[in-house]
Amino acid sequence: xxxxxxxxxxxxxxxxxxxxxxxxxxxxxxxxxxxxxxxxxxxxxxxxxxxxxxxxxxxxxxxxxxxxxxxxxxxxxxxxxxxxxxxxxxxxxxxxxxxxxxxxxxxxxxxxxxxxxx
Amino acid sequence: xxxxxxxxxxxxxxxxxxxxxxxxxxxxxxxxxxxxxxxxxxxxxxxxxxxxxxxxxxxxxxxxxxxxxxxxxxxxxxxxxxxxxxxxxxxxxxxxxxxxxxxxxxxxxx
Numbered sequence: 001x002x003x004x005x006x007x008x009x010x011x012x013x014x015x016x017x018x019x020x021x022x023x024x025x026x027x028x029x030x031x032x033x034x035x036x037x038x039x040x041x042x043x044x045x046x047x048x049x050x051x052x053x054x055x056x057x058x059x060x061x062x063x064x065x066x067x068x069x070x071x072x073x074x075x076x077x078x079x080x081x082x083x084x085x086x087x088x089x090x091x092x093x094x095x096x097x098x099x100x101x102x103x104x105x106x107x108x109x110x111x112x113x114x115x116x117x118x
Numbered sequence: 119x120x121x122x123x124x125x126x127x128x129x130x131x132x133x134x135x136x137x138x139x140x141x142x143x144x145x146x147x148x149x150x151x152x153x154x155x156x157x158x159x160x161x162x163x164x165x166x167x168x169x170x171x172x173x174x175x176x177x178x179x180x181x182x183x184x185x186x187x188x189x190x191x192x193x194x195x196x197x198x199x200x201x202x203x204x205x206x207x208x209x210x211x212x213x214x215x216x217x218x219x220x221x222x223x224x225x226x227x228x
Contacts, residue, residue, distance in 0.1 A: 044218045093160055097214055109160045
């Protein structure tokens with residue numbers, strides 16, 4: 001149980017195009033999903049918190065008009081990188097929080113999406 | 119503000135024990151989590167400390183001391199497959215958002 005998928009796993013696009021990344025919780029409902037970005041040899045940096053049915057909360061320094069987040073259902077959140085540029089090339093990882101909560105760890109990570117902008 | 123400091127890299131032989139430390143400068147959080155990440159992969163949950171003290175999960179143990187703003191992950195009986203990056207992460211109140219430390223790369227050699 002507690003599986004999170006991401007699609008696509010890898011994408012190469014031209015500069016200026018938009019790329020949509022999907023994050024799905026496969027066997028649980030997630031009221032909250034998180035989007036992270038990770039550059040090579042660096043840590044995961046939280047970009048935004050996505051709440052089902054409401055606007056995402058962005059971390060300081062993350063452009064909300066560039067990184068559009070939609071959390072339309074309890075099992076799906078999407079991140080759209082608009083007008084992507086080479087500096088947006090990175091590893092994008094989502095995680096989903098099981099709505100049932102609990103005392104222990106209830107946040108599960110997707111396998112990540114590697115974006116390369118040429 | 120918040121800051122999670124971790125040393126950068128350690129090399130150890132198979133069968134050895136490695137301790138990865140994590141210091142933080144934050145308050146008001148649920149607990150401290152530890153994740154493993156292999157090159158090109160996603161983070162994998164290892165351990166979580168909500169309370170002070172030691173949590174043991176097989177070969178891996180994690181410790182938290184809120185009064186010292188300090189935690190550590192102990193890797194025992196190291197295996198080659200343990201070569202990876204290890205991150206501590208503070209889980210904040212509210213929506214459970216995680217703030218990751220800088221990470222520590224462990225290289226296991228024969």
